[in-house]
Amino acid sequence: MSAPVTLARSDRTGLITAKLRxxxxxxxxxxxxxxxxxxNCACANCVAARTGKIAPQTQSSIAISGDSEDVQRWFLINASPDLPRQIESMPRLQPRHDSLRNSSVAGVFLTNADIDHALGLLLLREQEKPLVVYATDETRKALAWIDSVLARFCGIEWRKISADFQLLxxxxxxxxxxLPRSVAFQFRDDTSGATALFAPGVGELTDKLRDAVNASDVVVFDGTFWSDGELSLVRPSARGAREMNHLPISDGSFEVLRQSPARRKIYTHINNTNPILMPGSPERAQVERAGIEIARDGLEIVL
Ligand SMILES: [Zn+2]
Ligand SMILES: [Zn+2]
Structure with a gap:
């Protein structure tokens, strides 16, 4: 797919400058x-992360922007409790120097009401204007407690989401x-037609989601668990992956992602117990052989 080129207004020299969007x-x-x-975990991956053998990872959040380089409004897909330090790790999300208080975060999309996806909203409370949050009515209801805490600070301006494309x-x-108990978001650049799918919490592979996996340039998908019983290995009373609304990789999403013609296919929202995190593991090798990437903090994609 060719890169979108939009023409900017004439600059002072009268030349027309082409700008990439x-x-x-x-x-x-x-x-x-x-x-x-x-x-509280001493599984092999957590120990490896503590001893510097594998890179630590913060909790699931993605930033996306469709603006040209000089505008830079960013939308977040989920707001994790690690959000403040994630912003500090990404210069483009940090405040501009032209005023003392500002932010390039223009809004937050919530895939569900999980603590690890929503707690970060509370940590944006210093904002002056209300936070713009896109979510289903169910998610909004489940987050009434965050809504009432933030009402004493910046407040939330809730925005409806729908199955039809709406312009941002x-x-x-x-x-x-x-999806059952969550949503996925698909973003599309109307100029180039480039699309990106974000589905960090998937309990079931519905027909609509499968279609989107096959029709997106970039697919960022739920890689929480390798197998259904994975968590019970560290906590015997733990529920299965499917019961926790996460389709396991091995007998759930792997085949669908492997076969998808998407240019980039990336597992994210990876639980610390997942064997794909360990270099040299057969599970990681299987995923990589299938052309599927394993997300890491700081991974950047431009399309
Ligand atoms: Zn662990
Ligand atoms: Zn989660």
Missing amino acids: LIRIHILGSAAGGGLPQW GGSIGFRAIE
Whole structure:
């Protein structure tokens, strides 16, 4: 797909400057709830992260922008409790120097009401204007407690989401794909037609989601668990992955992602128990052989 080129207004010299407008994606956090390492966990991955053998990961959040380089409004997909330090790790999300208080965060999309996806909203309370949050009515209801806490600070301006594309400003649009107990978001650049799918919490592979996986240039997908019983290895009373609304990789999403013609296929929201995190593991090798990437904090994609 060719890069979108939009023409800017004449500059002072009277020349027409061509400006690139692209979809920029930045994985702020690639871990599931708890992060890597998780404070109370001594599984092989958490120990490896504590001893510097594998890179630590913060909790699931993604930044996306459809603006040209000089505008830079960013939308977040989920707001993790690690958000303040994720912003400090990404210069483009930090305040501009032309005023003392500002932010390039223009809004937050919530895929569900999980603590690891919503707690970061509370940490944006210093903002003056209300926070713009896109979510289903169910998510909004489940987050009534955050709503009432933030009402004493900046407040939340809730925005409806729908199954049809709606414009976000510029040439970028988005739509929601409803799933059992969560949603996925698909973003599209109307100029180039480039699309990116974000589905960090998937309990079931519905037909609509499968279609979107096959029709997107970039697919960022739920890689929480390798197998259904994975968590019970560290906590015997733990529920299965499917019961926790996460389709396991091995006998759930792997085949669909492997076969998708998407240019980039990336597992994110990876739980610290997942064997794909360990270099040299057969599970990681299987994923990589299939042309699927494993997200890490700081991963950038431009399309
Ligand atoms: Zn989560
Ligand atoms: Zn662990």
